Amino acid sequence: MTTIRLVQGDITRQSVDAVVNAANSSLLGGGGVDGAIHRRGGPEILDECRALRASRYGKGLPTGQAVATAAGKLDARWVIHTVGPVWQGGRGDPSLLASCHREALRVADELGARTVAFPAISTGVYGWPLEDAARIAVETVRETPTDVEEVRFVLFDDRAYEAFARQLG
Structure with a gap:
């Protein structure tokens, strides 16, 4: 059974087998979590992302799929990149957000990862409402069969931490 933990802090500082990146579809870095992972992880991540693009x-x-690269200078073995859906005009496709979590766990299983750190996917510039994203993330991880032993939701601020804590009950 997978243990779900909450941590408030910086996902790039987590010591885990795999860090999930809330990537953009280009895989070439960006802002928020994506930019932080690329900056701290160094050029090896970008080089592998470029190779995937090529x-x-x-x-x-x-959107909703996942792919892995090396983790560069992060304290992890892999980065699992997944592209979350954008909340558009008061709506979005929750099945795509759930798919991000399922696909990241599938890739983690293929890699043999036992500890995985997730950010709050799609809740930054993609605008997904935090409470709804937390519900979808926690429900999906609970319902997805996986060999991952620990899923760690690493949440940047109090508001995100509290939203996820409410979902864990």
Whole structure:
């Protein structure tokens, strides 16, 4: 059974097998969590992302899918990149947000990762309402069969931490 933990802090400082990156479809870095992971992880992550773009993902990584690279200088073995959906005009597709979590766990299982750190996917510039994103994330992780032993939701501020804590009950 997977243990779910909450941590308030910086996801790039977590010592885990895999860190999940709330990436943009280009896989070439960006703002928020994505930019922080690329900055702290160093050029190795970007180099592998460029190689993925040149081979399998010429048009970018589709929303809801996940792919792994090395973690560079992070205290992790891998970065699992997933593209969350954008909240548009008061609505979004919750199945795509759930898919981000399921697919990240699937990739983690393929890699043999036992500890995985997730951010609050889609809640930054993509605008997904925090309470709803927390519900979808926690429910999906609880319901997804996986060999991952610990999922750690690493939440940047009090507001996000409290939203996830409410979902864990």
